[in-house]
Amino acid sequence: MNRVVTGAHYGLRDWLAQRITAVIMAIYSVIAVVVLISSKSITYAVWRDLFAQGWMRVATLLFAVSLAWHAWVGVRDILMDYIKPDGLRLSLQVGTLLVIATYVGWTIQILWR
Numbered sequence: 001m002n003r004v005v006t007g008a009h010y011g012l013r014d015w016l017a018q019r020i021t022a023v024i025m026a027i028y029s030v031i032a033v034v035v036l037i038s039s040k041s042i043t044y045a046v047w048r049d050l051f052a053q054g055w056m057r058v059a060t061l062l063f064a065v066s067l068a069w070h071a072w073v074g075v076r077d078i079l080m081d082y083i084k085p086d087g088l089r090l091s092l093q094v095g096t097l098l099v100i101a102t103y104v105g106w107t108i109q110i111l112w113r
Helices: 012-038 044-052 054-082 086-111
Strands: none
Touching: 012 054, 044 054, 054 086
């Protein structure tokens, strides 16, 4: 019996990850819009005071990690589906992970600088 493996099939775990991260990002977006609309004008001082609060920094980090995970699952699946040469696919996946990790690290640096 010859089995042909065409890619990883993560199934329910990735489906749930996409939905959960999307919900987290949607909730954060609604909260951010409400907070920003409730202030009369968006100045540097308003922005600084908002991010001086610990809950907003933690919520923003949770958003960034959710966005990173969401992006990784989506890009990884696209690469597995459309890039057939293994070496090229692996290189693109490693590159994608490095870019995503850089963005999350940069977010942490900005939030807790």
